[in-house]
Amino acid sequence: MKLFSYWRSSAAYRVRIALNLKQIPVDMTFVHLIKDGGQQRQAEYRQLNPAQLVPSLQDDELTLNQSLAIIDYLEAKQPIPALLPDDLALAMQVRAFALDIACDIHPLNNLRVLQYLTGTLGVNETQKVAWIHHWLATGFAALEQRLASYAGVYCFGDDITLADVCLAPQVYNALRFQLDMTPYPTILRVYEQLMQVPAFVQAAPEQQADAQS
Numbered sequence: 001m002k003l004f005s006y007w008r009s010s011a012a013y014r015v016r017i018a019l020n021l022k023q024i025p026v027d028m029t030f031v032h033l034i035k036d037g038g039q040q041r042q043a044e045y046r047q048l049n050p051a052q053l054v055p056s057l058q059d060d061e062l063t064l065n066q067s068l069a070i071i072d073y074l075e076a077k078q079p080i081p082a083l084l085p086d087d088l089a090l091a092m093q094v095r096a097f098a099l100d101i102a103c104d105i106h107p108l109n110n111l112r113v114l115q116y117l118t119g120t121l122g123v124n125e126t127q128k129v130a131w132i133h134h135w136l137a138t139g140f141a142a143l144e145q146r147l148a149s150y151a152g153v154y155c156f157g158d159d160i161t162l163a164d165v166c167l168a169p170q171v172y173n174a175l176r177f178q179l180d181m182t183p184y185p186t187i188l189r190v191y192e193q194l195m196q197v198p199a200f201v202q203a204a205p206e207q208q209a210d211a212q213s
Contacts, residue, residue, distance in 0.1 A: 002027045004048070004056040007208035009033065010106050011067035012055040013169035016208075018071045020199035021160065022078040030210035033111055053112075068102055071162065083162040094156050097146060097163040101170050105139035109173065132177050140174070140184045143167070147186040155190055160197065168194045172205065 003019070003026045005012040019026050031054050032039045039045060040052045049056045049065045057064045057073070064070050075083055084091040107113065109132050117123040117131060150156045155163035171191040174181065181188045194200045205211055 001025070002029055002058040004029045004031050004045070004054055004058075005208070005210075006031055006033045006054045007205045007211040008111075009054045010110075010169040010173055011053070011102070013172070013203060013205065014067045014102075014165050015055050015057070015070050015074075016203035017165045017168065017200055018074050018083065020203050021081060021083070021165070022074055024074060024078055028209065030208075032210065068098065068162075068166075071165065081160070083160070083165060085156065085159070085161065090150075090156065093146075093150065094161045094163045097143065097155065098166040100139065100143060100146075101166040105135065105170060108135040129177060133179050136170075136174050136177070136179050137183075139170075140179075140187055144184045144187055147190070151186050151190060153190075153193055160194075164190065164194055167191065168200055 001024065003012070003015060005016065005028055007030075031045060033054070036042070038052075040049075040054060046052055048058075048063060051065060053065065055065070055067055055070060057070045059073075062073075064073055071083065084094055114128060114132075117128055118125075123131070147155060152158040154160050155167055167187065168191060171181075171187060195204075201207065
């Protein structure tokens, strides 16, 4: 099994966490999203993933893109530890929370969106950070409200779920861009708990072989 990853990619970070939690060995191949004009745009990688994004997963003849599809695949191959609760209603709440992050928060602050803002539209650094903070704050406000009904040690009770796998990389980005986390005490508390779990620590961007100072 091979994972095409970039150290600061939130989506790749999610998959790395899931792989670690399930203790699935994987060969890492690094795709630098900035170097050489973005290695994801090179012909060989475009053939693998026409969307020119990371992560991509190869397992024998299967090639998968999209982090949540990859995690679903890992869940099917290695069901224990489960990332979704047994209770159907709660499992769908977990999945909805993960999708809130993966579909509604993360894409607005993805690298290619930020590059379009600063490159094509000429947005300056101050305006770019304001954009990032606006969409993070909008999304986190909703997540904080949801967690009021479900949080235990982690997002949904005392077991790690898909919600936690998606939350940690997004909070990492928020802290990287110096978002004031004061309005989101539950999110921050859960994140701090997660960053004591080895599978999360080992998946962190700075722990990756392609990490840059």
